[in-house]
Amino acid sequence: MKKLLNDPRRVVREMLEGEVDLNPGQALLRDEDVVVRSGLPEPAARGVAVLSGGGSGHEPAHAGYVGAGMLHAAVAGDVFTSPGVDAVLAAIRAAAGPAGAVLVVKNYTGDRLNFGLAAELARAQGIPAEVVVVADDVALSDTVEPARRRGIAGTVLVHKVAGAAAAAGLPLEAVAAEARAAAAATGSMGVALGACTVPAAGRPGFSLGEEEVELGLGIHGEQGVRRVPLRPADALVQEMLDTILADAALRGGERVALLVNGLGGTPPMELAVVARSALALLRARGLAVERAWCGNLLTALEMPGASLTVMRVDDGMLARLDAPTEAPAWPGSGRIAPARQLVGTTAAPVAEAARPATPAGETVRRAALAAAAALEGAEARLTALDSAAGDGDLGISMSRGAAALRALPDAAWAEAPAALVRMGEAVRRAIAGSSGPFYATALLRAARALPAAPSPADWSAALAAGVDAIADLGGAKPGDRTMLDALHPAAEAFARALAAGQPPASAWEEAVQTARAGAEATASMRPRLGRASYLGDRALGTPDAGAAAAVVWLEVLAPHRAR
The missing domain is CATH 1.25.40.340 (DhaL domain)
Structure with a gap:
């Protein structure tokens, strides 16, 4: 597959350099692949810092969510590879102070180990740290216990809640508690129509037939939970949402937020079709969709496909989602009308009287x-x-x-x-x-x-x-x-x-x-x-x-x- 790259070994650094060049609210650590907010005060004057990161290839995550109201720093590993402990520790030291840091980590072994050890080292250096693990992939509900599920697109919403809590001045334990509550309230599931190509590999990670899709995929180019025949978008959306709603035990009358996430290779046209179907199904189940977002928010390079995330919300959670942020990749307010708005464009046509044709x-x-x-x-x-x-x-x-x-x-x-x-x-x-x-x-x-x-x-x-x-x-x-x-x-x-x-x-x-x-x-x-x-x-x-x-x-x- 053709890619607009120079040297695959430098793609992450060059990507981050471009990200920071475009966003004056961000800065790049000289010696590590870490993006931090520019203009942070001296450590003693800082509030709780919220950090995240992981392997690259998920853009705009994670650097795109660095900005006031969301992340203080993002750590980038090689493509689909966890960043090392030293990079994570450097991010903590660059962004946090005595008030401490919350590390939002997707539930993959490499991320948990490297972020977890960096948190331990930070504590030893006098910086309190809490690790919040996101495990929102409900496709694995019949495969592994909840604590071992993968973290996927729902992580973006956890970033927003944690960042808003920190911006409100809450102490470390309270920010971590809100982030954990957001993670627990979130369920996601995805479908892939094809594979992606890791730059260093130069070939797709797997192959699919013309009439096949992978259901329940992760975000690292891996195959899904099962391979199923290609069906219309409405049918795939229904299967994903049925799984999410059943796992969360969501019932009519409850309030939710919806995130329709593209995996990198799906055009906005198809994502809008998916969003239309998801909104209609959630409303048909009696759920009040308070907020909804649609776009490429946490991707897997150029993989064609999408994931759906549903988060149970209350007034407190909505306040965090609605709080202002300057993060360049946050997709906006997410406010939607309670139902599709249709307006007439012309007066009703006048009925024609039937008469024999000449x-x-x-x-x-x-x-x-x-x-x-x-x-x-x-x-x-x-x-x-x-x-x-x-x-x-x-x-x-x-x-x-x-x-x-x-x-x-x-x-x-x-x-x-x-x-x-x-x-x-x-x-x-x-x-x-x-x-x-x-x-x-x-x-x-x-x-x-x-x-x-x-x-x-x-x-x-x-x-x-x-x-x-x-x-x-x-x-x-x-x-x-x-x-x-x-x-x-x-x-x-x-x-x-x-x-x-x-x-x-x-x-x-x-x-x-x-x-x-x-x-x-x-x-x-x-x-x-x-x-x-x-x-x-x-x-x-x-x-x-x-x-x-x-x-x-x-x-x-x-x-x-x-x-």
Whole structure:
């Protein structure tokens, strides 16, 4: 896997240097991989310090949570490797004073040993220290006793509670007690869609089939508790939350906070889908979701997947979560509305009176439905073509437009011009990107050129008007490698054949053949407009997807042309 690194042996130090360069509230110890708050007072004037850390690869944890209101220092080990005792002790001495330090440690053997020994050494040097262990991974509920569970994303919430308690001026024992209460109130579980690659290893830690996921994973690139078939997001969310809620014995009426955590390789789109499902399920169980956060908060390099954390809260816990912090990676207030807010954007449409369709209106209806079916059948091919030189969304866009046409009421097809207008409205709403505006504009202008009882020449004029509308809107011309390279010659061929006295059927067949040739010719055209133009010569060899889509629906209009 390609990575933007220099020397894998220096990746942690260079990462921390970048972190501190970007955040003036942070400083880096010269001789250890430790980030501390900048501008800390002299040791005698310091309150309780809160520290955490562990192996690197979990960014933005842990350095991203160093700042007023959260951590005083974070200790970074090598990727997925606990930092050494000397580094932890250096962090304690740099951040703490006589008031002492609370060390928030995820429940892994290396972290417990190194942080635990450093705490013992700190005590011997006159710095009181308390170790708080986070073991929130409920996926191991049937495997190990609670005290041996792993610490995963719920650790971030423990950082926040402990940091806020320390900022409020509480003594060491009280800060530690609140941190332990937060850890005990927290349960997490994750799912991975693939592995991550440790820079020094250079290859993924495990392999998954296309239809497999790992359920109940840790955060060090390891496999999960079990491998299960890939299911829709809602089903995976339900399984994770069922496990978390059962382990915590949460019942309807209780108050919770939710954290949806990306593992590094999951886009915000998918995390939002997971968050939507988790919120709906928690509310359906009668739980009051007081706060919710979503994002990459404690990751496993670039692993695709997510974890869910649920924390039982009360007023005191919420006060700690709501307390201000300057930590750069804290995701904000987490305040959400008690239910999804939906607002109307337009007045309700006026119901149309049903009336018999004119022959021309019926022609448009049959043609539109045939085009819809053809575009749906070509979805995979259009997606593949668009992926070669665009963003790959044309196939699904055309299918959405097709569904919108089929959903039009019978009254929409009463007359041909009005039917074209309604078709334009439907595709405008259904198709995002450029295709929607292009087709909507073409249909609207074609409608204005079409009389209620059109002749073949009127259909030809309407087609030409629609093609001109696309050119006017987008600024393209034939030869620019767009849908116009199919549509423009087709419109010209249809008009020319009719003017020469050919029957409409043969004139239309000539138009379709011309459109096919035009679309095929785009494979040798250098794109001048649109996203494909960014590829230059790399787009050569593949026909333009928009032109190919135009051919798909032009071909099936032949049986429905006006006679």
